[in-house]
Amino acid sequence: MSDIAPLQQEIELIHPPAQFVDQANIAGMAAYRAHCAAAEADYEGFWARHARDCISWHRPFTRTLNEDHAPFYRWFEDGQLNVSYNCLDRNLQLGNADKTAIVFEADDGLVTRITYAQLHAKVCQLANGLRAMGVGKGDRVVIYMPMSIEGIVAMQACARVGAVHSVVFAGFSAKSLRERIIDAGAVAVITADEQVRGGKSLPLKSIVDEALAPGGCEMVRHVVVHRRTGASVPLVAGRDLWLDALMAAQPATCEPEWVGAEHPLFILYTSGSTGKPKGVQHASAGYLLWAALTMKWTFDIKPDDIFWCTADIGWVTGHTYIAYGPLAVGATQIVFEGVPTYPNAGRFWDMVGKHRATIFYTAPTAIRSLIKASDKDPAVHPGRYDLSSLRLLGSVGEPIDPDSWRWYHRNVGNGNCPIVDTFWQTETGGHMISPMPGAMPLQPGSCALPLPGIMAAVVDETGKELPHGQGGILVIKRPWPSMIRTVWGDADRFWRSYFPAELGGNLYLAGDGAVRNDETGYFTITGRIDDVLNVSGHRMGTMEIESVLAAHCDVAEAAVVGKPDDTTGEAVCAFVVLKRTRPQGEEAAQVATALREWVAREISPIAKPKEIRFADNLPKTRSGKVMRRLLRGIAKGEQITQDLSTLEDPAILAQLRDAQ
Numbered sequence: 195m196s197d198i199a200p201l202q203q204e205i206e207l208i209h210p211p212a213q214f215v216d217q218a219n220i221a222g223m224a225a226y227r228a229h230c231a232a233a234e235a236d237y238e239g240f241w242a243r244h245a246r247d248c249i250s251w252h253r254p255f256t257r258t259l260n261e262d263h264a265p266f267y268r269w270f271e272d273g274q275l276n277v278s279y280n281c282l283d284r285n286l287q288l289g290n291a292d293k294t295a296i297v298f299e300a301d302d303g304l305v306t307r308i309t310y311a312q313l314h315a316k317v318c319q320l321a322n323g324l325r326a327m328g329v330g331k332g333d334r335v336v337i338y339m340p341m342s343i344e345g346i347v348a349m350q351a352c353a354r355v356g357a358v359h360s361v362v363f364a365g366f367s368a369k370s371l372r373e374r375i376i377d378a379g380a381v382a383v384i385t386a387d388e389q390v391r392g393g394k395s396l397p398l399k400s401i402v403d404e405a406l407a408p409g410g411c412e413m414v415r416h417v418v419v420h421r422r423t424g425a426s427v428p429l430v431a432g433r434d435l436w437l438d439a440l441m442a443a444q445p446a447t448c449e450p451e452w453v454g455a456e457h458p459l460f461i462l463y464t465s466g467s468t469g470k471p472k473g474v475q476h477a478s479a480g481y482l483l484w485a486a487l488t489m490k491w492t493f494d495i496k497p498d499d500i501f502w503c504t505a506d507i508g509w510v511t512g513h514t515y516i517a518y519g520p521l522a523v524g525a526t527q528i529v530f531e532g533v534p535t536y537p538n539a540g541r542f543w544d545m546v547g548k549h550r551a552t553i554f555y556t557a558p559t560a561i562r563s564l565i566k567a568s569d570k571d572p573a574v575h576p577g578r579y580d581l582s583s584l585r586l587l588g589s590v591g592e593p594i595d596p597d598s599w600r601w602y603h604r605n606v607g608n609g610n611c612p613i614v615d616t617f618w619q620t621e622t623g624g625h626m627i628s629p630m631p632g633a634m635p636l637q638p639g640s641c642a643l644p645l646p647g648i649m650a651a652v653v654d655e656t657g658k659e660l661p662h663g664q665g666g667i668l669v670i671k672r673p674w675p676s677m678i679r680t681v682w683g684d685a686d687r688f689w690r691s692y693f694p695a696e697l698g699g700n701l702y703l704a705g706d707g708a709v710r711n712d713e714t715g716y717f718t719i720t721g722r723i724d725d726v727l728n729v730s731g732h733r734m735g736t737m738e739i740e741s742v743l744a745a746h747c748d749v750a751e752a753a754v755v756g757k758p759d760d761t762t763g764e765a766v767c768a769f770v771v772l773k774r775t776r777p778q779g780e781e782a783a784q785v786a787t788a789l790r791e792w793v794a795r796e797i798s799p800i801a802k803p804k805e806i807r808f809a810d811n812l813p814k815t816r817s818g819k820v821m822r823r824l825l826r827g828i829a830k831g832e833q834i835t836q837d838l839s840t841l842e843d844p845a846i847l848a849q850l851r852d853a854q
């Protein structure tokens with residue numbers, strides 16, 4: 195790791211505008227430092243105080259942190275609460291009943307508004323419906339839904355009855371969905387007839403039917419179907435029912451299930467460095483606390499804000515900053531069904547203007563693609579739209595390069611909106627390292643400093659903390675409330691993946707490299723240090739794609755690496771050895787297309803390799819290990835300077851380099 199270059203010498207710091215600082219929830223560096231010092235001085239007291247402030251407890255907790263079974267930490271464990279009660283009933287009590295909770299804009303532009311009172315009623319009806327179906331505390335429910343009010347209602351309704359939801363991104367294939375349903379042991383699936391994106395209807399219910407094919411999914415007793423397009427979809431008698439019919443039959447109030455603080459709130463599958471996705475399991479109270487607190491700190495949320503997070507509920511960002519965080523703090527938020535480029539690449543900017551969004555949170559990939567689109571077509575340049583309502587911008591999911599950062603700052607934020615570049619992960623539940631927008635100057639390309647209470651550090655391979663300026667491994671030194679509790683069904687994998695013995699067993703390993711700036715101590719994330727790729731902010735395991743490619747009847751062997759891409763950040767590049775002669779020319783193009791479709795069908799279109807190169811063999815050491823570093827260099831088109839003396843067959847290098 196030590197060969198990671200230190201940051202460039204000249205640091206460009208952009209200070210928050212005075213009027214932002216004046217009104218900020220954390221105003222000025224001294225206020226930020228005071229929060230950090232409070233956490234340092236009395237770690238448990240710090241968290242306990244915020245947990246009492248942010249959460250309505252049914253039964254107050256008396257013990258803040260139980261470290262007896264580390265790294266299986268338990269937070270606020272003797273407290274009892276309900277997360278949906280905190281997101282909904284609490285708001286009704288605070289006078290937010292008639293406040294708009296969600297402004298939903300459909301793909302075709304149709305807008306639906308729903309107040310906190312109406313959302314509460316819907317969630318209660320579905321919660322009652324779930325109970326009537328026999329779904330209750332601890333049962334797992336898979337949600338395979340489009341971006342919709344109903345998707346959020348489904349998540350909240352599960353939380354209300356103590357069921358554990360597992361949202362599967364609606365772009366995943368039947369096979370991926372099936373794997374997750376089986377791994378979670380789901381008893382019900384909530385889905386829609388179809389989803390609509392970019393003017394096109396895409397099936398969902400038929401994918402669920404395929405996923406539930408006999409031979410492994412018998413524990414799924416019910417499939418609940420939201421009517422999105424009204425397409426005719428067959429219902430399986432005794433198993434399937436319409437969401438609207440289920441809800442209409444139920445009263446609009448529902449006593450929540452009071453659960454222990456550590457009761458699992460959800461499982462969300464994400465890619466790791468082995469073939470099988472990991473079911474990241476979060477707990478109720480700690481997760482809710484951090485969702486609410488980061489809304490206040492990172493997003494500086496105020497009662498009049500119109501918050502817009504463009505993520506999908508299928509990813510963790512859509513969990514924390516759509517389904518839970520904004521509701522936990524009584525905010526009004528925009529939820530969008532469609533894609534940023536439909537009907538044209540000005541859609542985001544048009545919606546910001548139309549709904550007067552004040553806080554806008556999106557991914558670098560979206561920004562990069564909108565930069566390109568507006569370079570081509572000035573009519574969709576953000577400068578053509580009324581973005582005057584914006585006061586804060588955010589970025590998430592992947593590193594944002596300084597050029598895109600500056601474009602975003604200048605053209606979307608008009609040079610006066612701070613940008614919070616938020617580093618976090620599915621496992622962390624909420625932001626870990628991010629500028630506090632009213633407290634600290636921004637440095638393009640850096641996610642600044644850890645949030646108060648988050649003890650982040652950069653260490654070497656033995657867990658020793660490194661001086662600023664030296665690249666190393668990003669770790670979190672102390673447990674925090676919203677951390678992953680376990681890998682569903684595989685506690686051992688949780689332990690090995692996140693608290694490895696090599697680092698001493700007590701440091702949380704994020705899986706990313708980082709370097710701190712010499713002067714400011716700011717963190718810059720240098721990318722994953724494991725075999726995980728980040729394509730358009732979607733996390734993918736190279737092993738997962740490799741094993742799918744290798745399962746194709748024509749493929750003998752495959753290796754997958756990442757390659758920098760100026761739109762998607764990283765792109766998937768696959769090196770493939772067929773069971774027959776190496777294809778060339780037109781044949782190679784045809785096989786590559788077939789393999790891409792295969793990956794789309796087996797995992798998801800988001801995992802399709804951008805590039806597939808064929809060879810007679812893969813470069814291996816004499817002991818038979820695929821030389822991935824070499825493949826990464828070849829994919830990037832780099833000059834190979836690596837020592838190749840251990841390579842079994844040097845002749846294949848040329849093949850790999852030339853093959854396209």
Ligand code: PRX
Pocket residue numbers: 464510511589590591592593594615616617618619620621641704705706719721722728731732733
């Ligand atoms: O590599 C880091 C990158 O995304 C990974 C987490 O992916 P996921 O669990 O899917 O969650 C994405 C949304 C939180 C991290 O290990 N990542 C996330 N945010 C940033 C980032 N890399 C650089 N800068 C960020 N702001």
